[in-house]
Amino acid sequence: MAETESILKGKHILAVDDEEDILETIEDILDEAVLDLVRDYETASRKIKEKHYDLAILDIMGVNGLKLLEEAVGRGIPAVMLTAHAINPETLMDSIRKGAISYLPKETLSDLDELLNDLLGAHEQGRPTWKLLFEKLGDYFNERFGADWKEKDKEFWSEFSRTYQIGKGIQERLKHDEKVRDKGI
Numbered sequence: 001m002a003e004t005e006s007i008l009k010g011k012h013i014l015a016v017d018d019e020e021d022i023l024e025t026i027e028d029i030l031d032e033a034v035l036d037l038v039r040d041y042e043t044a045s046r047k048i049k050e051k052h053y054d055l056a057i058l059d060i061m062g063v064n065g066l067k068l069l070e071e072a073v074g075r076g077i078p079a080v081m082l083t084a085h086a087i088n089p090e091t092l093m094d095s096i097r098k099g100a101i102s103y104l105p106k107e108t109l110s111d112l113d114e115l116l117n118d119l120l121g122a123h124e125q126g127r128p129t130w131k132l133l134f135e136k137l138g139d140y141f142n143e144r145f146g147a148d149w150k151e152k153d154k155e156f157w158s159e160f161s162r163t164y165q166i167g168k169g170i171q172e173r174l175k176h177d178e179k180v181r182d183k184g185i
Contacts, residue, residue: 006032006113006117007117007120007121007124008030008032008033008113008116008117008120009032009033010032010033010034011033011034011054011055011120012033012034012036012051012052012053012054012055013030013033013034013035013036013053013054013055013056013057014035014036014038014044014047014048014051014053014055014056014057014072014077015027015030015035015036015037015038015056015057016038016039016041016044016056016057016058016059016063016065016068017039017057017059017062017063017082018039018040018059018061018062018063019059019062020039022059022082022106022109023037023038023039025109026057026109026112029109029110029112029113030112030113030116032113036051036053038063039063040063041063041064041067041068044058044063044068045067045068045071048068048071048072048075048077049071049075052075052076052077053072053077054077054078054120055077055078055079055080055116055120056068056069056072056077056078056079056080057079057080057082057116058072058079058080058081058082058100059081059082059083060081060083060085060086060091060095061083061084061085061086065081065083065086066091066094066095066098069081069095069098069099069100070098070099073098073099073100078101078120078123079099079100079101080100080101080102080103080104080116080119081095081100081102081103081104082104082105082106082109082112083103083104083105083106084105084106084107087105087144088145089145089149089150089152089153091103092141093153093156096130096160101119101120101123101129101130102115102119102129102130102133103133104133104137105137105140105144107140108137108140115136118132118136119132119133130160
């Protein structure tokens, strides 16, 4: 059986993390993509303004990742949050609200190519990336945050699960998508 070609092949990806070893790992794992590796907010912000990327992988801590997320979304760049120190329900919800297509713990770094392939594929096909994420990593989040972690913010998660397709983060991304905005949607 022939292997399907990776959706990441030839994609222009910005990876931002203040830890050099994480960037080296991303570079090794995503060897089919064209990568820009950045270790600080200022350089990343400039690159987001100057270039178009097919995807941004943003650390949250140390590089002002949530601010970079806003900038990436504002330029129509799909962004995935990759974090170790900010793994908590609050930053997960902030990532959703600000328009990230996913939120990955650094513990999943060894599966990054597979996860990004699935997530970017879903994103490009207009399928809900967050639904896919929770199907793949729901057990991880339940184990990490506790089985009832969504109960604290029940209203948010109830609304979110009803609106995977048109959630607030997706709405935020669509506001900046020229193909949609030009249609008056």
